[in-house]
Amino acid sequence: MDLMDFSVYNEHMANRLASFDELGQGQTRRYAWAEWADGTPWEIRRGEDYDVATENMRVNFHMKAKQLGCKVRTRKFTDPKGEGLIFQFLDVEKGKGMASPTGGDEAAEEALYEDCCYIYETARREVTFTRSDGTKQKYAAIRFKRKMDRAHSEGWLVAAASSTVEHRTDGFGRLEEAERDDLMLENFILDASKPYHHLFNPHTLQVASDRMAKYYRQHPRRYGQPDASSS
Numbered sequence: 001m002d003l004m005d006f007s008v009y010n011e012h013m014a015n016r017l018a019s020f021d022e023l024g025q026g027q028t029r030r031y032a033w034a035e036w037a038d039g040t041p042w043e044i045r046r047g048e049d050y051d052v053a054t055e056n057m058r059v060n061f062h063m064k065a066k067q068l069g070c071k072v073r074t075r076k077f078t079d080p081k082g083e084g085l086i087f088q089f090l091d092v093e094k095g096k097g098m099a100s101p102t103g104g105d106e107a108a109e110e111a112l113y114e115d116c117c118y119i120y121e122t123a124r125r126e127v128t129f130t131r132s133d134g135t136k137q138k139y140a141a142i143r144f145k146r147k148m149d150r151a152h153s154e155g156w157l158v159a160a161a162s163s164t165v166e167h168r169t170d171g172f173g174r175l176e177e178a179e180r181d182d183l184m185l186e187n188f189i190l191d192a193s194k195p196y197h198h199l200f201n202p203h204t205l206q207v208a209s210d211r212m213a214k215y216y217r218q219h220p221r222r223y224g225q226p227d228a229s230s231s
Helices: 003-010 054-068 103-126 142-154 157-166 170-177 185-190 202-218
Strands: 042-045 071-079 082-090 128-130 136-138
Touching: 054 071, 054 082, 054 157, 103 142, 103 157, 103 185, 128 170, 142 157, 157 185, 157 202, 185 202
Parallel strands: none
Antiparallel strands: 042 082, 071 082, 128 136
């Protein structure tokens, strides 16, 4: 290695952190939703308050507002210091029943995240699907895992899970082909014994219920039910 190579290599040495819990470079920020959703106007800046693309941050706000049962208005700005967002959550009082998570809700969200990880890891080990060329391939729901990882770290996991349920994904089709209803997110959030069941709004739960009812109607023999078409 010549001196030029060494100087380039040396620029990317590891950084020592003050503690194990310190936010390291490349880690995702956790946002101050409890403060930001207080109904007053706020201004945040990219690089100081958030790191993702500003348009992505705007999407985060709308998903969080949906989770909280209220609305949000946002406006992007650019100045000599950079760019950011001005935002304000609206109808906050209307959504107070779904507002900032309590300690119990935070534990429930952790349980939801653990189940999302279980879905991903179990499907990756046990589920195969047929490719367009007829070959079999293990199913790794990478986009699902990345979405849930990011939502978990940024504090909008319930909204992310809700959007996944409300818009039928290719992943549901993979699990349907494999006859693995036990790994369908819809069944997890419909389970009233789960600590996070109450975090989902009636619309999301109804979409999940309707989809699973349709699934069981279409595949009655898999679950020991009579085939309606043969009666």
